């Protein structure tokens with residue numbers, strides 16, 4: 001007799017319909033949308049990104065004989081903002097929505113597209129998170145705290161990443177993307193060890209875990225030269241490799257490989273005001289270090305990781321996170337949020353206690369300070385990130 005298919009664990013791998021990356025990729029967006037069968041797409045973006053891209057998109061959409069309609073993104077990926085944008089999609093009769101810019105505009109476009117029942121497309125001008133390829137959004141409250149993950153049954157129909165824009169954006173965006181992507185293998189490895197579920201409702205496939213590891217290897221090889229190139233607004237092969245690692249490989253790797261403690265700690269950090277000066281990937285790096293301490297990873301693994309991420313320009317201490325002098329109640333709030341029942345920290349092979357997590361978080365300060373010293377960086381301060 002056949003197994004009850006609803007109860008038998010299955011492996012699941014998810015991906016966007018198409019991924020297009022390179023210098024000038026945004027100039028192809030019109031033709032690519034036409035290829036999807038869209039006749040009336042809506043572009044969701046903020047004023048800054050609109051200013052940078054409008055000329056290119058006007059030409060690209062005209063070439064594909066598509067009307068170009070912009071909607072101004074409110075800046076915070078809340079459910080209210082997603083509802084507002086889906087209203088605009090309905091009223092304008094749009095048949096697709098494009099999230100243009102960084103992770104927050106992209107995540108809001110996914111939610112609005114899902115509400116309105118139209119396909120969504122990610123067009124990234126920065127490589128600061130691995131949001132563009134995934135079938136989930138991170139939903140925030142108005143005040144910028146993590147609220148929940150929202151899962152969709154579909155991934156973006158198309159992902160476009162223009163590396164020229166990535167190279168012209170402030171280098172801090174790319175370094176944050178490196179932080180987000182380095183966590184991917186640390187987390188996917190833990191999920192695989194524990195036979196825990198990934199983010200698409202199944203067990204990890206070998207493909208999911210392997211892409212997470214490939215992302216990790218490319219980052220160690222090419223992140224520093226890529227960041228140096230982006231400082232000078234250059235697009236080099238290292239930049240292309242790092243954008244692929246942070247956007248495509250980390251995106252597929254985290255979603256199909258699974259998340260664990262690093263992202264749960266990130267979510268916990270968003271619960272307190274002290275860390276709001278940090279980007280997603282910066283908070284995730286504190287999470288990666290915390291997970292490594294929690295797992296009891298050897299110094300031969302933690303120390304090079306802390307040194308490398310300090311050189312990448314990521315925070316490695318609680319001091320930089322604005323939590324250097326934080327009392328127990330603040331850290332307790334972080335840990336409580338990180339250990340909420342729906343959190344991915346429960347994907348670890350063991351169940352840490354509140355105290356275990358708080359002590360691991362505290363231990364990061366010493367690990368990070370020593371690493372900074374070894375690579376010749378000075379005293380850490382939160383001002384480095386303002």
Ligand SMILES: [Zn+2]
Pocket residue numbers: 129130180263280284
């Ligand atoms: Zn992330």
